[in-house]
Amino acid sequence: MTTDDCPFCAIVRSESPAIRIHEDEHTLAFLDIRPVSRGHTLVIPKRHSPNLEALPVDDGARVFAVAQRIALAMRRGPVAADGVHLVVNDGRAAMQTVFHAHMHVVPRHRGDKVSLAAGLATRRRHDPQQTGADVRAGLEPGREGEK
Structure with missing residues (x-):
């Protein structure tokens, strides 16, 4: 997959729609179009890397830092998550379907095992x-210290 036919690169270029959650110079976070649970967000590096092997370490660190912020936002904001899964699927055998490195931020709620299974x-x-x-x-801003 090249950047020309990568659906995530198309979102970065604003050629495809997405509900954007966060964007900075290096990363973009947006809602997954097939969410496992309400609020399921993807965090990607803007620079195309098809998998973890190709992902520059600095881009990986930036993706993780944004995922951490989104996870905290899910706990502190109206999503009111009790926990969060941070997931990276790397390669077909790991169920990666879009070959642009990305991290899933999946909000979890106490007792949601059945609904999470249904969501999957x-x-x-x-x-x-x-x-x-x-x-x-x-x-x-202002929510950084809230619990």
Whole structure:
């Protein structure tokens, strides 16, 4: 896959739609179009790397730092997650389907084992505009020290 046919590169170039959660010079975070749970967000480096082997260490560190911020936002904001999965699928055998390195930030709630299993099977969108606003709300300044 090249940057020309990479769906995540198309999102970076604003050629494909996405509910953007966070963006800076090096990274972009947006809602997964097939979420496992409400608020499921992907964090990508803007520079194309098809997998972990090709991912420059500095881009990986930036992706992780943004994923950590998004995870905290999911706990502190309206998503009200009790926990968060940070997941990287690297290669076909690990169920990677888009070959642009990325990290999934999946909010979890106490007792959601059954709904998480259903979410893995169905992966349905949850009012993406409101969900995006709810995840971004936790990123607002002033929430850094809140619990």
